[in-house]
Amino acid sequence: MTLALLLAWTLPWAAGVAVFCALTAPRLPGWVAAALGHGLVLGLLLAALAVDLFARSDTAHALQHAGMPLALFAMVCAIAAARRLRHAPGVAREPWANVHKWKIALALIALASLVWRGWLAAREIMLRPTFPWDAWDAWAVKSKVWFLLGHYAPFVSMHDWADGPSAEIFTGPAWSYPSALSWMQVWLASVVGSWIEPIVNLPWLVLWCGMLLGHYGQWRALGVARMPALAFVYFLGSLPLLVVHVALAGYADLWLACVFGFAVLAWLRWREQHDYGQLLLAVLCAIALPWLKLEGAVWLLLFAGWAGYSSLPRRWRRYALGAFGVLALIGAAVGRLMLPLFGLGWVHVELTSITIPVIGTLAIGWHEGAFAGAATALFAQPNWHLLWWIAPALVVWRWRELLANRALLSLLVLLLAGFAFLAFLFLFTDAARWAESYTAINRLVMHLVPAALTLLALLYRELPAIHRDTAPASAPLRDSV
Amino acid sequence: MIRRLACALALVVVWLLVLAWAAQVRWDSSLQPQQRRAIAARDFRVVLGAGTEDGDFLRVGAVGEDNSALQTVRAQLNANDLALLRYRFDGFPRTLELSFVFRTAESPDDVQAVTVPWPGDGWVSVDLRKVPGWRGEITEVGFAEYPTPQIAPESVAFRPFRFDGMQLWSSSWRGSFAALYTSWFGYTPWALLSVSALGPQREVAQPAPLLPFAMLGLISSLLAVALILRWRGAALFRAAAIAAIVLWVLLDLDWLSDLRAKHLLTESIYAGKSWPEREQLTPDQDIESAAAQVRAYFAARTVPQRVLVASDSKYVFLKMIYLLLPLNAAPLQAAQVPQVAAPDTFVLLFRDSVWRFDEARGTLVNAQEPQSGTQVERVFGTSFEGTRRFEPVLESGELHLYALRAGGGR
Numbered sequence: 001m002t003l004a005l006l007l008a009w010t011l012p013w014a015a016g017v018a019v020f021c022a023l024t025a026p027r028l029p030g031w032v033a034a035a036l037g038h039g040l041v042l043g044l045l046l047a048a049l050a051v052d053l054f055a056r057s058d059t060a061h062a063l064q065h066a067g068m069p070l071a072l073f074a075m076v077c078a079i080a081a082a083r084r085l086r087h088a089p090g091v092a093r094e095p096w097a098n099v100h101k102w103k104i105a106l107a108l109i110a111l112a113s114l115v116w117r118g119w120l121a122a123r124e125i126m127l128r129p130t131f132p133w134d135a136w137d138a139w140a141v142k143s144k145v146w147f148l149l150g151h152y153a154p155f156v157s158m159h160d161w162a163d164g165p166s167a168e169i170f171t172g173p174a175w176s177y178p179s180a181l182s183w184m185q186v187w188l189a190s191v192v193g194s195w196i197e198p199i200v201n202l203p204w205l206v207l208w209c210g211m212l213l214g215h216y217g218q219w220r221a222l223g224v225a226r227m228p229a230l231a232f233v234y235f236l237g238s239l240p241l242l243v244v245h246v247a248l249a250g251y252a253d254l255w256l257a258c259v260f261g262f263a264v265l266a267w268l269r270w271r272e273q274h275d276y277g278q279l280l281l282a283v284l285c286a287i288a289l290p291w292l293k294l295e296g297a298v299w300l301l302l303f304a305g306w307a308g309y310s311s312l313p314r315r316w317r318r319y320a321l322g323a324f325g326v327l328a329l330i331g332a333a334v335g336r337l338m339l340p341l342f343g344l345g346w347v348h349v350e351l352t353s354i355t356i357p358v359i360g361t362l363a364i365g366w367h368e369g370a371f372a373g374a375a376t377a378l379f380a381q382p383n384w385h386l387l388w389w390i391a392p393a394l395v396v397w398r399w400r401e402l403l404a405n406r407a408l409l410s411l412l413v414l415l416l417a418g419f420a421f422l423a424f425l426f427l428f429t430d431a432a433r434w435a436e437s438y439t440a441i442n443r444l445v446m447h448l449v450p451a452a453l454t455l456l457a458l459l460y461r462e463l464p465a466i467h468r469d470t471a472p473a474s475a476p477l478r479d480s481v
Numbered sequence: 482m483i484r485r486l487a488c489a490l491a492l493v494v495v496w497l498l499v500l501a502w503a504a505q506v507r508w509d510s511s512l513q514p515q516q517r518r519a520i521a522a523r524d525f526r527v528v529l530g531a532g533t534e535d536g537d538f539l540r541v542g543a544v545g546e547d548n549s550a551l552q553t554v555r556a557q558l559n560a561n562d563l564a565l566l567r568y569r570f571d572g573f574p575r576t577l578e579l580s581f582v583f584r585t586a587e588s589p590d591d592v593q594a595v596t597v598p599w600p601g602d603g604w605v606s607v608d609l610r611k612v613p614g615w616r617g618e619i620t621e622v623g624f625a626e627y628p629t630p631q632i633a634p635e636s637v638a639f640r641p642f643r644f645d646g647m648q649l650w651s652s653s654w655r656g657s658f659a660a661l662y663t664s665w666f667g668y669t670p671w672a673l674l675s676v677s678a679l680g681p682q683r684e685v686a687q688p689a690p691l692l693p694f695a696m697l698g699l700i701s702s703l704l705a706v707a708l709i710l711r712w713r714g715a716a717l718f719r720a721a722a723i724a725a726i727v728l729w730v731l732l733d734l735d736w737l738s739d740l741r742a743k744h745l746l747t748e749s750i751y752a753g754k755s756w757p758e759r760e761q762l763t764p765d766q767d768i769e770s771a772a773a774q775v776r777a778y779f780a781a782r783t784v785p786q787r788v789l790v791a792s793d794s795k796y797v798f799l800k801m802i803y804l805l806l807p808l809n810a811a812p813l814q815a816a817q818v819p820q821v822a823a824p825d826t827f828v829l830l831f832r833d834s835v836w837r838f839d840e841a842r843g844t845l846v847n848a849q850e851p852q853s854g855t856q857v858e859r860v861f862g863t864s865f866e867g868t869r870r871f872e873p874v875l876e877s878g879e880l881h882l883y884a885l886r887a888g889g890g891r
Contacts, residue, residue, distance in 0.1 A: 123744060123747070123748070127750075127751035127752060127759065131671070131673075132675075133796070133799075134676075136799075137799045137800075140803070144803070145807045158814070161811060167787070167809055170811075196756055238729075245676065247744075248676050251676055376690075377680070380690040381690065382690075382692060382735075383679050385733060386728060438677055441677075442677055
């Protein structure tokens, strides 16, 4: 079992690293960390995909059925990656001798604190049966059924379940939730041969490590110097609610946050460095969002819409804006608009309500209590340390740098659009009750947190030298769009 | 030099004002409490559980049948004069939650309970001014201990501890700051809501949150520096950046301390046990036990087509369904189950007061439905009536399992 467990972790990691290296221009600063971090996250998603594709009929032996295709895929990607690496110039190393010793000491202390909380979270996962409500009520239901049954079984709505009395059809409150995490848990359960919750929850710790490594590597590749990049890794890793989602593993929100963060980073690298491999990586990450959680469909629409729009030539942007305006006018005149959301279906937007398939109808109207709830969640509770106090202040203060860099401006607009969506959802619809009770607002805000840290890290990169001690590791390649 | 001294003085004043505001100190209150009422632990009477005197202290060695312990003492106190509660315990297990209970002359039949912070080492202080009901004459006070809700399994929650004593103080700067310290740096156990928000506390005496006041102190300090030292531009930016980073790190240290304390509870319950043992140690051991009985029942027969689960609590029936997997289980909700004509269907009621078994008719009736009541056969479609009957197959305490049998009789 030990060897199988080792294989179950290393094979996806190797596949993920190979995919990342095959896609991206190698040997920029931080490329090793970026590859290892992305490899951890992408690898687990690839393993889930492989189980979904090759082990549906025999989930108890998912490793055997899905392992070989995954290994073959990893080898193909590794060959492609080796070719790229062979011809890539060596990375210019940033010498440690130039860094003050006290800064190195601080960085080591910060890293040690991350390791310490990672250790606490790991112990929490390894000791405790699955604890958070939605973890056992929603996310682990399918995986437990599929693994213990020994094969895939469809989950349908209560109505369909009642109408089709078959023992092979299942239902539950989360019947419509995406299945990526379920397949990932099946992968690990099949390795140990039984449903052991600490084992199937371990990917959340790996995800956290991958998120920190991946962001560090990509920030470095985007021109953030080593010490500031480490500092931002500490800021990201120290955010309490992110650590909670690792320690109390089982929710999909951290996955969405990480993969959306990766998509944004890859998109920025494509914009600044014209690396088409990174564009492909951004597309892959974005497509994975609805596969992780239903809300991912919204982030996919927003990301794809804005990324597509901002990459258009100026004249086409005017046309696109005009078309969007006409659509909005028609919607307002008719009193109804239909939006296709990948993974959700057609969302009906009316003047007084929004109907989302699976979720239901949300009435539109101002909810005063939700404003206090949202403000408390972001600015008073200890969920985010100082993040939401500092981020808006920095953005306002450094608006000139933001305007001067179109890639950063694009990221800011994307984040503002995301927050506008959340503000509308929690202040103007029935979802307000989830802000007043604090049950959802922080988790949805979390989806944007790594991308927001990326904005701050790149804003730091843009600061004039007078405001900081160290120069960036490599001058950022300016966006020429 | 004078400017620097003035700036240092201004910073001290700024933080004193901010902390005083956060602690809700009354400006006219004294530095030290004018009135102190100490009650020795040995004066408390054990109402639930068992305890023995140990000098001035009280050793609590057992809990009552409901897994809780209660110690009270008669008192004559004026709530308006004495609003700061202090208490000290020794060896208080992390798996227990503590409540302060009191009775007022105004409502002698009502015992009011307030969840208070977990007592660590030393004295813990709580400001009772915001506690509803803490007014007028207090006739009885005490402490109740019980397994920490949502997180501690009842079977392993209790361990003996020593109650050292309690004090009630009048308003003072010292007392208010002590209560602020407890509320900001005390530990809060994991709860189901933790995965969504770390803020909300179960304590009724809602304290001021740390973060906004820390930011207020930081911003005011930067303003003072800018005004007195005339720092501008890069110098002010550096000061702001360093101050923000320092504050971030301090908040993080506080969070790490809380995380470690949370984790120590987990360690105290689960460490050193095998996975099969830990699997049984859920906070909902009664649900786990009931689910185990149902699983054992079905292990000895053909796996049923479907199991419909009902309970008064959504949490309970969802948890039950999860524990029963891979049985094909779903909630029994009349509105959502218009047609289920499947034979070999079972209905599982656990801690449910809605459905009751009508033995004469061999059916389950929704007791809360006005008038005639909704019958399960209607829920299951009209074809069911007269052709199949429910039969109780497993009864154990609050657990009732019924099988839908073909044919008219039992």
